[in-house]
Amino acid sequence: MLLAIDCGNTNTVFSIWDGTRFLSTWRIATDHRRTADEYFVWLSSLMNLHKMDVTITEAIISSTVPRVVFNLRVLCNRYYDCRPRVVGKPECALPMVPRVDAGTTVGPDRLVNTVGSFDRYGGDLIVVDFGTATTFDVVDTDGAYIGGVIAPGVNLSLEALHMAAAALPHVDVTKPQSAIGTNTVACMQSGIFWGYIGLCEGIVRQIRVEHVRPMRVIATGGLAPLFDQGFTLFDKVDDDLTMHGLTVIHRYNLELENV
Numbered sequence: 001m002l003l004a005i006d007c008g009n010t011n012t013v014f015s016i017w018d019g020t021r022f023l024s025t026w027r028i029a030t031d032h033r034r035t036a037d038e039y040f041v042w043l044s045s046l047m048n049l050h051k052m053d054v055t056i057t058e059a060i061i062s063s064t065v066p067r068v069v070f071n072l073r074v075l076c077n078r079y080y081d082c083r084p085r086v087v088g089k090p091e092c093a094l095p096m097v098p099r100v101d102a103g104t105t106v107g108p109d110r111l112v113n114t115v116g117s118f119d120r121y122g123g124d125l126i127v128v129d130f131g132t133a134t135t136f137d138v139v140d141t142d143g144a145y146i147g148g149v150i151a152p153g154v155n156l157s158l159e160a161l162h163m164a165a166a167a168l169p170h171v172d173v174t175k176p177q178s179a180i181g182t183n184t185v186a187c188m189q190s191g192i193f194w195g196y197i198g199l200c201e202g203i204v205r206q207i208r209v210e211h212v213r214p215m216r217v218i219a220t221g222g223l224a225p226l227f228d229q230g231f232t233l234f235d236k237v238d239d240d241l242t243m244h245g246l247t248v249i250h251r252y253n254l255e256l257e258n259v
Contacts, residue, residue: 100145
């Protein structure tokens, strides 16, 4: 069984892959202080709760938080007796090398999304990931990552608005009934929702102008379904795109080893 781990700035996702499907997926808050022992106790408790009798033999990690990787490596080495592949490290090969400026480091999550989306949908894609940051990744015809856009995430923008303006409250992210808010909460929700709709439309439009060829838009991340309500901005919302990308990279590396 493969343990796929995607560590983001806000949450870390663990999925168990049996070679054909994900048996289960769990999420925990990202914390660089969490030890390998704590990870194991948490994972074991969830497996027992779901009556899962599985043996983890392989692991792959994608992490945008470098400080977390050490304890995740220890988790895999100590408790599952395997050496995990870490996306972005030399020992973890990618199907296509990113075509970006020399010396540029591309976030592992963006590389994984590129691989996963190309495997499912082919090339000429814009992958929009609604995470801590809202990212737009451009996938070329052959599946290579060729650049993109990074914008503040939805919740990050809300938090900044609340912190900078003492009179403004915390609000939930939701689709407002109308663009014109008649109270403070409604005004903030409208600004965030319609602001991000406009941001996505504008960035996608400009990328399409520069890329020339027709492009499809794939959305992922927890808030993707919210911004897909009643719009034709996205051709597909794919909830497990990142985890799928990890399984594709893992399979690719196994094939290289067996050549």
